[in-house]
Amino acid sequence: MSIKENLIIIMDTVIVNKLVVIGVGLIGGSFAASVKRAQVCEEIIGIEANESLQSAAQQLDYIDRVAASISDISHELCADDLVFIAVPTLSVPSVLKQCANCLPAEVTITDGASVKGSILTAAEKIYGEIPQQLVLGHPIAGSEQSGINAGRNNLFENHRVVLTPSEHTAELHLSKVTRLWEAIGAKISIMDVVAHDQVLAATSHLPHALAFSLVDTLAHDPDHEDIFTYAAGGFRDFTRIASSNPTMWHDIMCANKDAVVRSLDLFSENLKFLRNAIQANDGDTILDLFTRAKYARDDFLKLQTASQNTKEQIPSMSSNLINYVLSPGGTVNGTIRVPGDKSISHRSIMLGSLAEGITEVTGFLEGEDALATLQAFRDMGVNIEGPVDGKVTIHGVGLNGLQKPEKPLDMGNSGTAMRLMSGLLAGQNFDATLVGDVSLSKRPMGRIAKPLAEMGVTIETEEGGRPPLKILGSTQPQALDYEMPMASAQVKSCVLLAGLYAEGTTSVVEPAPTRDHTERMLRGFGYDVKTEGSKVTLQGGGKLTATNIDVPSDISSSAFFMVAAAITPNSDLTIKHVGMNPTRVGIINILREMGANIQLGNEAEVGGEPVADVRIQYSPLKGIHIPEDQVPLAIDEFPVLFVAAAAAEGTTVLTGAEELRVKESDRIQVMADGLNAIGADATPTPDGMVINGGTPLKGGDIQTHHDHRIAMSFAVASLIATEEIRIHDCATVATSFPGFADLAKLVGISLEVQS
Numbered sequence: 141m142s143i144k145e146n147l148i149i150i151m152d153t154v155i156v157n158k159l160v161v162i163g164v165g166l167i168g169g170s171f172a173a174s175v176k177r178a179q180v181c182e183e184i185i186g187i188e189a190n191e192s193l194q195s196a197a198q199q200l201d202y203i204d205r206v207a208a209s210i211s212d213i214s215h216e217l218c219a220d221d222l223v224f225i226a227v228p229t230l231s232v233p234s235v236l237k238q239c240a241n242c243l244p245a246e247v248t249i250t251d252g253a254s255v256k257g258s259i260l261t262a263a264e265k266i267y268g269e270i271p272q273q274l275v276l277g278h279p280i281a282g283s284e285q286s287g288i289n290a291g292r293n294n295l296f297e298n299h300r301v302v303l304t305p306s307e308h309t310a311e312l313h314l315s316k317v318t319r320l321w322e323a324i325g326a327k328i329s330i331m332d333v334v335a336h337d338q339v340l341a342a343t344s345h346l347p348h349a350l351a352f353s354l355v356d357t358l359a360h361d362p363d364h365e366d367i368f369t370y371a372a373g374g375f376r377d378f379t380r381i382a383s384s385n386p387t388m389w390h391d392i393m394c395a396n397k398d399a400v401v402r403s404l405d406l407f408s409e410n411l412k413f414l415r416n417a418i419q420a421n422d423g424d425t426i427l428d429l430f431t432r433a434k435y436a437r438d439d440f441l442k443l444q445t446a447s448q449n450t451k452e453q454i455p456s457m458s459s460n461l462i463n464y465v466l467s468p469g470g471t472v473n474g475t476i477r478v479p480g481d482k483s484i485s486h487r488s489i490m491l492g493s494l495a496e497g498i499t500e501v502t503g504f505l506e507g508e509d510a511l512a513t514l515q516a517f518r519d520m521g522v523n524i525e526g527p528v529d530g531k532v533t534i535h536g537v538g539l540n541g542l543q544k545p546e547k548p549l550d551m552g553n554s555g556t557a558m559r560l561m562s563g564l565l566a567g568q569n570f571d572a573t574l575v576g577d578v579s580l581s582k583r584p585m586g587r588i589a590k591p592l593a594e595m596g597v598t599i600e601t602e603e604g605g606r607p608p609l610k611i612l613g614s615t616q617p618q619a620l621d622y623e624m625p626m627a628s629a630q631v632k633s634c635v636l637l638a639g640l641y642a643e644g645t646t647s648v649v650e651p652a653p654t655r656d657h658t659e660r661m662l663r664g665f666g667y668d669v670k671t672e673g674s675k676v677t678l679q680g681g682g683k684l685t686a687t688n689i690d691v692p693s694d695i696s697s698s699a700f701f702m703v704a705a706a707i708t709p710n711s712d713l714t715i716k717h718v719g720m721n722p723t724r725v726g727i728i729n730i731l732r733e734m735g736a737n738i739q740l741g742n743e744a745e746v747g748g749e750p751v752a753d754v755r756i757q758y759s760p761l762k763g764i765h766i767p768e769d770q771v772p773l774a775i776d777e778f779p780v781l782f783v784a785a786a787a788a789e790g791t792t793v794l795t796g797a798e799e800l801r802v803k804e805s806d807r808i809q810v811m812a813d814g815l816n817a818i819g820a821d822a823t824p825t826p827d828g829m830v831i832n833g834g835t836p837l838k839g840g841d842i843q844t845h846h847d848h849r850i851a852m853s854f855a856v857a858s859l860i861a862t863e864e865i866r867i868h869d870c871a872t873v874a875t876s877f878p879g880f881a882d883l884a885k886l887v888g889i890s891l892e893v894q895s
């Protein structure tokens with residue numbers, strides 16, 4: 141590469157010309173060191189007022205030049221430059237005053253102080269109004285180290301930096317600061333100043349106050365030498381941050397006084413509660429509190445790990461960074477077990493929580509959807525242990541024992557969770573709000589709002605009957621005889637769950653049989669539910685008695701591998717312990733009618749649900765007109781059945797499946813678009829699809845529209861494609877099928893996860 145080309149590359153990556161760091165301690169030094177390493181600025185100037193530290197600063201290999209004051213170098217600075225203020229919080233206003241006196245208005249100014257409100261107020265006072273050039277920020281990273289030699293060039297990697305721009309902040313300054321942080325590996329969040337200070341008071345300032353206070357308390361104990369001699373890991377872990385810089389933390393506490401005091405008061409109250417429980421030998425309360433705290437912390441750690449390692453398990457539904465790249469061809473062989481059934485996992489948490497006694501669940505699906513349901517019940521005060529290797533222990537609170545959640549309940553990507561929760565929340569004596577991710581927020585909730593309103597429940601939706609949903613707990617639901625206009629297990633279950641709280645008999649008539657897990661599980665919990673033909677009936681006012689639940693493997697997740705083996709020559713695959721509930725076996729009935737070779741073995745019943753091992757060997761498939769009575773029994777399997785149809789000889793016609801248009805995506809349109817993009821012949825119709833199968837599939841790019849089943853279906857299609865398939869936005873696979881990519885690779889699909 142020529143010197144000229146080299147220079148052009150360097151120029152492209154330079155974000156600022158001169159970076160001035162005022163205060164070369166842990167934060168300032170680490171910022172300078174990281175920027176130096178990323179090679180995104182031409183020169184780094186350190187400002188160090190303390191003469192005795194200037195030569196030490198000059199020794200640092202990430203500082204090019206040292207000056208005593210910003211006013212010494214301000215004449216050199218222009219729009220390409222940036223000043224980073226990294227002095228203790230209470231000193232920031234005096235530095236800002238110097239900047240106001242000497243810095244040109246085009247120079248970007250940012251900071252790293254832990255409190256933002258007091259600095260914003262100071263800036264307003266100094267400048268008259270918040271200057272456009274000011275972008276206040278706070279890196280959520282640190283260490284108990286401090287001082288001139290504490291700088292580390294990776295301190296901010298994968299750490300969050302909160303920027304709190306004001307309405308006056310100019311976009312170009314905000315963008316420069318954002319790019320600089322991102323260049324050194326930080327992740328940016330934008331927040332309002334007040335929210336920032338309150339959140340930090342709770343998550344950072346309070347723990348620091350407690351650590352300092354604990355060590356100080358013990359140090360004052362006359363036996364403190366003994367105590368410190370015997371203090372072990374627990375003491376060390378809890379008090380690590382009490383070695384932090386006292387001046388810096390003094391400043392933070394003073395600058396964020398009101399918010400810190402609020403957090404301390406809340407903590408003192410909780411501590412007193414615990415103290416009283418210990419004094420009263422109230423073991424249940426102590427255990428409840430510790431268990432809640434343990435699982436809250438475990439969840440927090442999981443969240444943190446997931447956001448640091450961009451794998452499939454990322455919990456945030458907003459993330460679409462994961463793509464699948466599939467090489468064509470392969471055969472499908474082996475014996476596998478897929479994770480637990482999603483529908484049953486949701487219901488196990490709901491009914492276990494509302495039962496009296498302790499429910500043990502095994503085989504629980506540790507996917508994001510079911511975990512969101514589990515979290516919602518923790519948010520309503522239910523003590524739930526796990527999941528650990530699919531085992532969950534629920535300390536049921538009874539039908540009327542839930543507590544009002546303090547924040548909206550987040551149902552993630554799951555229509556099932558939102559609709560079933562609406563039914564049972566209708567029976568509570570508190571109000572609750574249900575929210576969901578971008579896909580769930582578009583799905584129709586009028587279908588449950590209507591029968592609930594007929595039961596006298598007040599339920600507020602957004603325009604068009606979309607989430608968020610607010611369910612008011614002011615009135616007891618009235619019993620209802622409901623004739624469902626569509627075949628939906630979610631609507632049926634919602635009405636039945638609300639019916640548990642109604643006086644008298646509630647019934648639902650369905651236009652076609654839908655999955656009956658709610659009815660089966662209610663019976664398992666000792667509740668009398670009658671099914672006569674298409675009518676399901678229960679009486680309100682009973683009780684649920686805790687029981688144990690063994691969740692079978694999800695037939696909907698198995699379906700991807702059934703089709704994979706069915707369409708790929710030389711394949712022979714066995715899937716163990718698959719749920720065979722007759723209201724779910726449409727996939728097997730339809731595939732068999734298309735000519736698939738499927739055998740069932742080890743048939744058994746676990747906790748009221750039939751299971752079997754399913755063996756699928758390749759045999760050529762033919763197109764069929766899918767019987768409409770099979771549609772509700774295979775409702776989630778159509779995306780992958782469309783792939784089977786594309787592989788089959790002849791034409792497959794699906795009708796009566798308009799419900800597919802209101803799933804996580806419009807599964808008719810999205811699948812037709814994807815199939816046609818890779819060379820299939822698929823024509824969407826209002827209520828289904830016509831697929832002329834047997835045309836060879838090429839490769840191409842697939843958009844999943846935030847729908848897990850679209851992603852997994854096209855991974856299966858790669859087996860009969862001749863070129864690479866790239867599937868974009870696959871993070872939602874983790875909602876229903878954690879570990880899909882690994883299992884797919886294991887059986888012979890050439891799948892690479894890219895993030």
Ligand SMILES: O=C(O)C1=C[C@@H](OP(=O)(O)O)[C@@H](O)[C@H](O)C1
Pocket residue numbers: 482483484555556627628629630631633655775776799
């Ligand atoms: O009750 C359930 O657990 C489900 C019912 C079905 O939805 P509908 O009731 O909307 O058909 C299905 O698509 C969903 O994945 C799970």
Ligand SMILES: C=C(OP(=O)(O)O)C(=O)O
Pocket residue numbers: 482553554555556557776803804849876
């Ligand atoms: C439709 C599905 O789920 P839900 O309605 O719960 O989002 C699904 O899993 O395919």
